Amino acid sequence: MLVANKRPQEYRHYHRQRESLRAQARRQHNLHAAAYKVKVFAAIFLCALMAISVIAHYTQVVEITRQLELARSELDALQEEGKHLKLEIASLNSPERLEKEAYELGMQYPGREQMIILTAGASKN
Numbered sequence: 001m002l003v004a005n006k007r008p009q010e011y012r013h014y015h016r017q018r019e020s021l022r023a024q025a026r027r028q029h030n031l032h033a034a035a036y037k038v039k040v041f042a043a044i045f046l047c048a049l050m051a052i053s054v055i056a057h058y059t060q061v062v063e064i065t066r067q068l069e070l071a072r073s074e075l076d077a078l079q080e081e082g083k084h085l086k087l088e089i090a091s092l093n094s095p096e097r098l099e100k101e102a103y104e105l106g107m108q109y110p111g112r113e114q115m116i117i118l119t120a121g122a123s124k125n
Contacts, residue, residue, distance in 0.1 A: 091097060
């Protein structure tokens with residue numbers, strides 16, 4: 001009888017040990033699966049973060065390029081206006097135009113009787 005009683009106890013002990021190993025294996029498998037999921041999530045998160053930073057950088061580059069083009073067009077317009085104003089100044093300062101304006105205002109060259117000739121020497125009065 002002793003032999004017959006030992007076998008079911010050995011079987012129960014073997015069965016418990018086997019269940020314990022299976023549970024431990026399941027826990028280890030779940031831990032590996034969880035670690036894998038965390039790694040995948042971290043990789044996806046980093047990729048999304050990098051994509052967002054690249055898009056933000058590209059948006060900044062586009063905005064700066066737009067501002068640069070606006071500044072260049074404004075500079076071109078101001079340079080054209082400067083050229084036009086220089087030409088206008090040159091035409092307004094020309095002696096021919098000044099003489100014409102003076103005649104239109106009724107001015108004339110002075111006659112001989114209107115001229116006074118000064119000498120450099122001291123005169124005795």
